[in-house]
Amino acid sequence: MSAPSHTTSYYAASANDKNIRPALTSHVEADVCVIGAGYTGMSTALHLAESGFKVVVVEATRIGFGASGRNGGQIVHSYSRDIDFIEKHYGKDTGTEMGKMAFEGGRIIRRLVKDYNIQCDLKDGGIFAACNDKQMRELESKKALWEAHGHKDLELLSAAGTQDYVGTDRYHGALLDKSGGHFHPLNLVLGEAAGFESLGGVIYEDSPVTRVEEGTKAKVFTDKGSVTADFVVVAGNAYLGGLIPKLQSKAMPCGTQVITTEPLSEAQQKALLPHDQCVEDCNYLLDYFRLSGDGRLIYGGGVTYGAREPGKVESLIVPKMLKTFPQLKGVRVDYAWTGNFLLTLMRLPQFGRIGSNIYYAQGYSGHGVTCSHLAGKVLSDAIQGQAERYDVFASLPQYPFPGGTTFRIPYTAMGAWYYNLRDKLGI
Known part of the structure; x- marks a missing residue:
């Protein structure tokens, strides 16, 4: 073997x-x-x-x-x-x-x-992107919180300002963390x-x-x-x-999915992420993306509870990518994979x-x-x-998940569904 x-x-x-x-x-x-x-x-x-x-x-x-x-x-x-x-x-x-x-x-x-x-x-620079006004208010609070604990390399961006960093009109604003990176x-x-x-x-x-x-x-x-x-x-x-x-x-293993496109032209790269910074949105089941060193878009998101392997990663992630960057329709996906992280209660x-x-x-x-x-x-x-x-x-404190190993997955998935619905409704 x-x-x-x-x-x-x-x-x-x-x-x-x-x-x-x-x-x-x-x-x-x-x-x-x-x-x-x-x-x-x-x-x-x-x-x-x-x-x-x-x-x-x-x-x-x-x-x-x-x-x-x-x-x-x-x-x-x-x-x-x-x-x-x-x-x-x-x-x-x-x-x-x-x-x-x-x-x-x-x-x-x-x-x-x-x-x-x-x-x-x-590379330096990371962006937290707000998908609605509620998330933008939360980013304002995050900036104040982090600055109170000594972290100063932060800048709030308006919706228009965000488009200078991310080539999409999807976001209501963002928080730029200059000490982030990828x-x-x-x-x-x-x-x-x-x-x-x-x-x-x-x-x-x-x-x-x-x-x-x-x-x-x-x-x-x-x-x-x-x-x-x-x-x-x-x-x-x-x-x-x-x-x-x-x-x-x-704790419970959970899976997330990632795809990587074919290498993009320099013009495509500049149109997507002009300053070559990484991005994650503020949803509970968040999307995250960035450019690779050789000019590919790496895009990830979603969660499968209990670390189940999704049948086809592309079918889960490509629609998310195209919602953010519809201009990538038809771009080839060269790699797709899943990986596990460990979630605590x-x-x-x-x-x-x-x-x-x-x-x-x-x-x-x-x-x-x-x-x-x-x-x-x-x-x-x-x-x-x-x-x-x-x-x-x-x-x-380190609490076990309610329901033990049998019921922890459906209980957690129900909670995620609830928070995902709140994100979609902006509440």
Whole structure:
């Protein structure tokens, strides 16, 4: 049987590094064993290696196989629930501390790209687009909220002003975040992996973990080997499966779909996104899009609850793309794929410990690009004895979905239908 590889995405086809790392076939020791070579795992491993730790990463399939190598490639700050929600539900102090970290993930990405010369088509600027007047008022509130927490690189755009950035008359206005941005997500995590290896780190692919044994020194087992370590970091997220049952019940995998067009002419690119910035709208089931480094339009959106594979991604996403850019009718779609992210009930990330030396971070709820990089830094600090920031996240309650694994999908889909209807009605 052939080894599992990446999904048939534009990102996989244009990956800078197609080398396959060996599987774990022996028994090794390390200071830290990281399970999962996505953004959370690689950010953690790289930060620890920079501090002199001996780190081993075990990956079930390929580096960036999951959401880290399939996402929209956008730097979007804060969390899936914003700072005001956190303050309201968990207190002013928690909101203040999480507000201090809400814009750090993007800075971490830019620092790693610079320090390790990662070639991932990183470009500046992101836009939140309002589909109705209610959403525009919410963007005004978001600007005030973020500025109150120290984030100043923001500008409100009128409907006409938005058309200077996005070639459509669909939007009622927008919020321009000059410190947002976009990049090739798989090449980012592959570059982080190369940076980690340059510091002596070791990555094993094709090495699914079969069990984790707690103890003074924890032990991570695969079919053909094991890692004994002082600390373990569980970073499988939506692709963790049932490895840690107590984590499986706290979150639900969900799928999102993405397409990539054929390369567009320079004139087409300028007509769609004149300033080459990324865009996401403000709907509950949002659309997001940007140009690739070689001039294709990457367009994603929608959610399938329970991570079901859609029968035909193009049939779901092309109508969304043409609603935004009808001028693209007839443009060829070269790539289409789906990927899973991990949704939590409160749509806030879940950090915690199992015993004293097994750490986890998961459930970014569609907001994982920046938060996962932040998680890696915070996890690294916690393992080094500076756990204050980690404990802010770990203090958030972690509720299971109502209805258990049987009913969580229909319950969540019903909720999404309700919010989607509100978006369409503008209420």
